[in-house]
Amino acid sequence: MQSNAVLSSKDNVNIKRYQKLAASKKARQADGLFVLEGARLIGDALLEHARLDCLMITESAVEKYPALLAQADLKEVRLLVISNELGARIAQTEQPQGVFAVCRMPRQASYRPVLKQGGHFLILHELQDPGNLGMILRTADALGIDGVFLCGCCDVYSPKVIRATMGSVFRVPLWQELDTDKLLAAMKAAGVHTYAAVIDPEARELRSCDFDGTAAVMIGNEGNGIPAQVADACDFRLTIRMQGHINSLNAAMAAGIILWELQGGQI
Incomplete structure (x- = not known):
């Protein structure tokens, strides 16, 4: 050298x-x-x-x-x-x-064998803020999430995202899949229960979700959330109940709360 x-x-x-x-x-x-x-x-x-x-x-x-x-x-x-x-x-x-x-860049292997091994996963759908993406990957790393799927998100290899991950990009298994329908179908075939995080009083409250077995939670775009047809394609819809007049959280904050519950409140 x-x-x-x-x-x-x-x-x-x-x-x-x-x-x-x-x-x-x-x-x-x-x-x-x-x-x-x-x-x-x-x-x-x-x-x-x-x-x-x-x-x-x-x-x-x-x-x-x-x-x-x-x-x-x-x-x-x-x-x-x-x-x-x-x-x-x-x-x-x-x-x-x-x-x-x-x-x-690491070579991306097929995610299908991984899904069959069980675990807890995160799906990010059309997330566009580099800071949010980086912070969510850090949280996924800290909580031991088994893998993160990027569906139409901002470039995970941009300098801003890489810096925001603080090194977690090298530790969290990542897959990029533009076809969300294909991913959800593969998860269904592998027995993965999928949960769409939405702002909807009719959705299942986060703390009532037991996340038994293999599970994957989807977080949507910062401004528009998850499109209705995509949320409907998931097995369940979940929401974070909030007090006062606030009805939404920053995507990274919401992801942190949901991932904590997904992992059973333990690290």
Whole structure:
């Protein structure tokens, strides 16, 4: 993992690739790559055996993160030392640490065998806020959810979502499935009970749901919730009863409450 010279040109192919991947979902999907920034996030990626294509670190950061460099060296990750000016140029955080990486997206295996193994799952339907998606993945990680399905959501590999997950993106099993009907049919065939989280006084109150057996809860779009036809395709409709005049919660907050109940109020 040796780097012979300090990169200082903004036109360097590695710098241009990093910036393109950071800015473009299309480029990320085409190359199967995404970017990471920050020592903790990159350290988590290495600990969870994510495949790093390269590690870029500024001159001033080299002495600050010897453990990270040693960790990357053990994984035989290609190292590039870049100038402090280039680091400031490509950074997207308010207080950049001067540590960046390009990471390969994990290969997505079939989810059908996983569904047959039992467990508790989360389905996110057309969630569009990167902060919400990242926070929900952190919550799913903390509560030991067995897998998360993304149906038409914002790009989970965008820098904003990746930062919001605080490393949980490397620990939570993820599947992307644009065809919600196909997913629900596969769950039904595998004996998974599906629950649509809705704002409806006629729906089953969350605390009355026992979630026996294999179960999956669906959380909908921040503004529009779950479309009626999709909610109707689920086995059950559930709701969080609220007091006062409020009738809805932030998607990430609602997901946290529901996942806590899904896991039986235990970690």
